[in-house]
Amino acid sequence: MSDVKVIDEIPTYQVTLFVRRFNQEDGLEARWEDFDVTVHGTDRVLDALHKIKWEQDGSLTFRRSCAHGVCGSDAMRINGRNRLACKTLIKDLDMTKPIYVEPIKGLTVEKDLVVDMNPFYEAYRAVKPFLIASDKPEKERIQSPEERERFEDTTKCILCAACTSSCPVFWTDGQYFGPAAIVNAHRFIFDSRDEGAEVRLDILNDKEGVWRCRTTFNCTEACPRGIEVTKAIAEVKQAILRGKP
Amino acid sequence: MVVIETPRSPRSRKAAKFERWGWLYMRISGMFLLVLIFGHLIINLVMNGGITQISFAFVAGKWADPFWKIWDGLMLWLALIHGTNGMRTIVNDYTERETLRKVLNYTLWVVCASLIILGTLVVTTFDPCVDSSVSHTLSVCK
């Protein structure tokens, strides 16, 4: 008489995480520390990190805010590639091997998985990531769907730094503007309502600007929002060569 | 219009312009070099016995025709500047100390300029009969 179906329990797995630990205050070199964690088939790397922090070692330090792939706080290097910990399902990784988690490259590590994001934000601010318009319209500024489509892709950026810290040129000296700043410049350069394109193109024509891009496509592959970063950079290069968007 | 201060100090326009032209030069010279070097390899290393044919007499024979002098001269200029600019990019990427960077880049351009001058002089002043012990078999020197 019972029509209640027993739903299968969510399978659980034993996984090992190797986490890159670093603490300026203990004076030790950065090192790998391993943790065995029981995880569910629905768990993400972020859940495993939470379990470690809550149940095994409260000193483990990492950033996360929304935990749902929008705030861009928890970009880290998982099995050698930049990803968001909150968007990476553990069952999608090879669970028979340890999972390696380390901070993103090219920015100074402050503690464990936390890096100093200030140079990244500085490059972002340098491209003037805001609408520059001289008129003060009474109503909204009209834009056709085609004009909006022109920069649709680059509006999706959440400033997680996964792209910039995946770029081999950014790792070298950190002077390169980096993909994220160029993506956000692209978002305004190709916006029909904006009047600051020339200023931004001039900034990105800088010697640490777009010309340092070597099209390795690490950024495009790292972007958790699926932005075609290398394509956006290529479009900015073309715009600089033309002298207009 | 609201003017907001630039957060970064502006860099020299000269350097910025140079990067753009450097980037363009690599692509344009690359396409020319593709033809020049593949042609060079096919003539010198593949056809008619490949490397076995190469000797002073072979070079003298080629350079009797101004076409090959221009070919080789162009290859010299384009390839050396292309290579030096590529090395400069690598130096800029991997050197952290400013003085080291300047020294390396300066050295690169000095070497590049010297070899271009040397190579150009060799091609333009080439004399097939410079050494009779080697060139006595060449018909032009008889």
Add this chain to the structure above:
Amino acid sequence: MPTKPAGTLYRGKTGMWSWVLHRITGVAIFFFLLVHTLDTALVRMSPADYDKVIATYKGAIIGFAELGLVAAILFHALNGIRVTLIDFWSKGTKYQRVMFWIVIALAVILFAGFAPRHIMNVIHDIELGY
């Protein structure tokens, strides 16, 4: 104090490795170019010395090293076309990965055409007693 601790090697895909190879082959070709400009300059100064230097180019060691040089030039040239297409062709970024495999395939085919011929030439010259 290690503020930028080294971790694992970044696991980039074909795009990153093609860039690494492009750099390495570029540096190798550059140094050969320096030597090659100097040895060719001998044709103006001393034809006899030029022939001596060229004889070593035909020898076993450098003769086989030339295979590496030609392989490097093939990759650098073909990948250079790929990079230029990525920069200037609107669909270049979309097809970058397939273009990488085309570059590898073309380089292998051209090398396979060149290598046996060159090896035979080098061996032939060694047999002649150079």
